[in-house]
Amino acid sequence: MLSRVAENLYWMARYIERAEDTARLLRVTRHLMLDFPGTPSLGWSSLITITGAEDLFDEHYPRRDEASVVSFLCADRNHGGSILAALGAARENLRTTREVMPREIWEEINQLYLTVGNHLSGGIAQRRRDDFLRMVIRGCQTLVGLVEGSLSHGPARRFCEIGRLLERADMTTRILDVRSANLLPRNAEDLTPFENLQWMSVLKSLSAHQMYRQRTRNRVRGPDVVRFILQDANFPRSVYRCLDDLCRNFTALARHQDAVNAAAMSRDALLGASGDELARAPEQLHEFVDGVQIGFQRIDQTIRETWFAGLDAPAPVISG
Amino acid sequence: MAQTEISATTTVREPIRSQAGAPVPTIDWTKYESKTYDELLAAAGTPRAAATELVRHLAGLAPEEVEDLKTTAEVAIQVMGITFTVYSDAGMIDRAWPFDIIPRIIPADEWQRTEAGLAQRVRALNMFIDDLYHEQRIVRDGVFPVELLEESVNFRPQCVGISPPNAVWAHICGSDLVRDGDGTVYVLEDNLRIPSGVSYMLENRNVSKRVLPELFATGRILPVDDYPAQLYDMLASMSPRQDVEPSIVVMTPGVFNSAYFEHAFLAQQMGVELVEGSDLIVGTDDCVYMRTIEGLSRVDVIYRRVDDMFIDPEAFNPDSVLGVRGLLRAWRAGTVALCNAPGAGVADDKVVYAFVPKIIKYYLGEDALIPNVPSYLCMNPKERDYVLANLDKLVVKPANESGGYGMLVGPHASAQKRAEFAELIKANPRNYMAQPTLSLSTTPTLCNGGVEPRHVDLRPFILSSGQDVYVTTGGLTRVALVKGSLVVNSSQGGGSKDTWIISSEDA
Structure with a gap:
């Protein structure tokens, strides 16, 4: 291609x-x-x-x-x-x-x-x-x-998926960042019913409310919401899931090592985050999201360097 | 010609639209009258044999049904994204392809004769081009004047001595056919550089299948859709590496080219890459490679839709950003096939056209099966005098313009315009030729809610591999939608129709 x-x-x-x-x-x-x-x-x-x-x-x-x-x-x-x-x-x-x-x-x-x-x-x-x-x-x-x-399952499809997943992950983090900015309480135990509803709004912005309920079978709580959106392995709009799918798509392409490394690094960094801490401290969440977004930029740049390389980029001659 | 774009520049008229609210009568063939030969009707109310079913079918439709069919076609064209690009003061616009739902019909037995004539013509033209870039026997034998060769703007000295595979230069040719009032079919011009329009031929068929499915059920309308496969096979046969599956690409100037739709369409239909100049690179081994996600990949055949002058800044126009540096070098080294070959345009100018019957005779020893329109070359003093004295009766064409530009249609032009042309001819006689105005045939076309005769031409496409010649089943019918107009170019108020080659009842 x-x-x-x-x-x-x-x-x-x-x-x-x-x-x-x-x-x-x-x-x-x-x-x-x-x-x-x-x-x-x-x-x-x-x-x-x-x-x-x-x-x-x-x-x-x-x-x-x-x-x-x-x-x-x-x-x-x-x-x-x-x-x-x-x-x-x-x-x-x-x-x-x-x-x-x-x-x-x-x-x-x-x-x-x-x-x-x-x-x-x-x-x-x-x-x-x-x-x-x-x-x-x-x-x-x-x-x-x-x-x-x-x-067909070939490079064209891979690049469609890659674009979609990266954009989706990006949008998910933006929504989490902005929608939770004014509502993170100092103490997670102090949740008022009103704040509860606001956390619900974060989920709804991502069409995630139903899936969250099925997953947690619990009332909506800040730490759970943050965990679900950042770390859930199965929800298609969670950042973890998007990055994991990205890795899988990269693997199907030639010369994929750098891109897989970049996406895996971002994905694994998500697991290190504590939902409780992030839900308690707005600045921390904001900082964390910033870090995740820098990771997205790194992935985008690796994609461009590996596969879209411009005029002067060295490319090996392939047989055929 | 060459870049005879089915699409192009400046003034554009809107395609005919249905007028909402205006009362529309049922199609009444007894009131249909053409002043010249009509493709579908022998006389008012009397269809030609091959058109009987179509004419009857249309007469049986209620006015609302006709409107419905028009809308169906308009929606299909919009949904399928069939567009052509025009340039105007407002910038570049994609316009829906102007299409008339009433097909033009040609009986299969007549078409077979035309096919044979076109194949003959293209075979001779390829021999002519190959000769000009080698021994120039035809010039030495005094059949083709040396002055014409010396002054030809399309002769490429860079191509002298090069021998493309099978001695084919014009792999893809689009020849324009017209029919005169007495029914004779003439070749009006041959497009040997980068002829366009074939995608519209294929798309017109797809639209008309949606609009008139009942008539296809008869099985007598011959299919047209094997063209992409034929094109692929022809291109593949040109590959310098016959031991591996060839890597074929279509090379486009890019999305801003007026024929981009077609470039993309053909690449897609053949399942090959559509490349721009910047996607290709010529290596130090003089091979052509394309940049892919896996690395550099060798290219064997380039169906190039970029004009000669822009394909290689090293060999031609140094300012070209559309081309690939070193492409001509690779072609000369025989590592890649270019279709059409650079330099093929030498046989594609309106003055060379006048010599085609002699060219056929010279190389094949045959008489031309399809006649040329009688042509007067202004370079010959006698013919020039005749042209200057009869400007009001003639069509004057510059040798190397395309898309119907720079033409004088004598009978329709003002005295002042004719005087201007007289000066142009005197200043540069080699550059002009003239032909009598033919009484171009008509075919019924939906206009103003009814059916009216409109002038048409036909552009079939001919593929040459050196072993075989393939001619499209019919071609692209272009129609002058403006009443009385003879100009069929889509850039100047022309539209198009599906073309049906109809096999006889017992076939």
């Missing part, structure tokens, strides 16, 4: 995951706002913090109100993480590599992008917003399903 093609697929998958995660976040926030009016860490402003696009947002919008935030995250072409821009970028990446993908995938992403564009050009009425977000999520899930069901 061409290096350029591998790189495009990696980014295509990242952008699809980004669009889906953004849609999920917006959807959940709406529900949370109804349950916890006036809680800053759950407010519209927090979404801008999660996506890490604060400067860009503040440059273009006077206030972080609902209309501005929704418009920024759904329809703003200046913002690479907006649903429209992400789907557009995913489509553009696929457009230049469509010969390696099953045709249905191109047709689906093409149609999803055009439909989303059409919806957004008419503005997003509050009443129809949930339908719109559900459509985006379903469209992205369809794409993931098409990859799963129609793309």
Whole structure:
């Protein structure tokens, strides 16, 4: 597989995951706002913090109100993480590599992008917003399903998975970081029922509430939530699971040693964390998440150096 | 020609759209009248034999059903992402491919004769190109004027003495055919550089299967979809390493090229890599490699869709960023096959065109099976005088423009425009040739809610491996959607249709 093609697929998958995660976040926030009016860490402003696009947002919008935030995250072409821009970028990446993908995938992403564009050009009425977000999520899930069901187990599929997993892990840590910032109590035993509900909101932001309940069979407690999101081996959005799957995908590729090492290092570092301590101290959690994200950057850089290497990178001549 | 893009630049007219609310009558063939030869109807109300079923089927549709079919086609084209790229003041846009749902029909027995004529033509043209880069016998024998060769902008001195496998230079040729009012089919031009449009031929068929499935049930519409397999086999046969499975790539200038859709489409259909210049590298061993996730991988055959002048900054345009440094060196060393070969365009200019009947006679000892449109070369004083005196009756073409640009359609042009062309011809006679305006045939096309005759041409594609010649089953029918217009280029208000070769009832 061409290096350029591998790189495009990696980014295509990242952008699809980004669009889906953004849609999920917006959807959940709406529900949370109804349950916890006036809680800053759950407010519209927090979404801008999660996506890490604060400067860009503040440059273009006077206030972080609902209309501005929704418009920024759904329809703003200046913002690479907006649903429209992400789907557009995913489509553009696929457009230049469509010969390696099953045709249905191109047709689906093409149609999803055009439909989303059409919806957004008419503005997003509050009443129809949930339908719109559900459509985006379903469209992205369809794409993931098409990859799963129609793309052979080869390098193309590996790079799609790799992009998706890394983006997902990244988004999970961002949500954990921002959503828990204002609600970490000094003493975990002091949990008020209200704070309990807020920890629940962290889970809900990740569509993790049901799976958490099945796993812990216990009431929602901060340390358990942190453990579940960072360390659970089975939940598909937990950081541990994403990194573990990354390792597996890397192993299937040629010249994978550096990438496997980078991902395994990040994965194993997660196990060293104590849920109790992190749930008790907001600064510590924040610091820990920073460390995890630096690990993601290292993984991304290793992927680029190993497989997408530019003009001058040394590459061995292979037979055939 | 060469880069006869089915897509391209400047002014663009919107594809015809249904007009919501306007009352639409049922198709009434008794009112259909063409002023010239019509491909589907012999006379108003009377379909030609091969078109009988189609004409009857369409007449049996209610107006809403016709609208439905149009919508089905529009949706299919949008969903399938069939686009062509145009450039305008607003930047680059991907436009939905303009498609008319009524196919153009050619009976199989007629098509067989055309096929034989095209194969003959391309065989002779390849011998001509090979001769020009070697002994130039045709020039020495006084059949082809030496001045033409000396002034040819498409002759590549870098290619002299090179012997590509099987002496094939133009592996893929797209020849444009037109039919005159009396029913005679002519070759209008041959595209031997990087002809485009074949993907649209294949996609048109996919759309029309969705729109008119009932008619395919008869089994008499010959399939077109073996083209990618034929293309692959031809390319594979060119590989310098016949003992291993060849590594074939399609080389594109990139996503901003107007024919990018086609490059990607063909690579996908053949299951080969689509590469850009930057994906390739020529090693110190003069072999071509592509950069892959596993390392550098040897390339045997390059189906290049990048113009000669840009494929190798070392040999041609030094500023090209689309090419691969050293590619010509590798080709000359015989480690890689380039299709089409650089320099093949020498046989692809509108002045050389006028010599094709003589070229066929010279190399094959045969008369051309498909006639040329009578052509007047402005380089010959007598013919030039005739052209200058009859500009109002002629179509004047520059030798090396593509996409219908820089053309004068005499009967439709203003006196001032004709005067401008007269000056251009006098200043550079070698660069111009003229042909009588043909009464281009028409075919029924959905317009303004009804059916009206519109002019069409046909571009079949011919593959040459040196052992075999393969001709597509039909080709790409292009239609001038604007009433009375003769310009079929999609960049200038043209659309396209599916082309059906229909086998006779008892076949």
